Amino acid sequence: MIKRLFTWGGVAFLIFFMAMRPAAAAEVVRSIGGGIIDVMSGFGAFFESLVA
Numbered sequence: 001m002i003k004r005l006f007t008w009g010g011v012a013f014l015i016f017f018m019a020m021r022p023a024a025a026a027e028v029v030r031s032i033g034g035g036i037i038d039v040m041s042g043f044g045a046f047f048e049s050l051v052a
Contacts, residue, residue, distance in 0.1 A: 018025040
């Protein structure tokens with residue numbers, strides 16, 4: 001029950017955040033995407049060094 005409440009509360013907060021501050025929400029998504037790309041690039045360099 002509590003998990004469902006927090007899930008729906010999080011979804012409601014995200015919708016509110018995107019509606020009230022779309023530029024800030026876009027910057028958050030851009031930052032998270034950049035971090036994921038950096039992590040994947042690090043994994044790629046690691047596996048490349050293992051093979052070479």
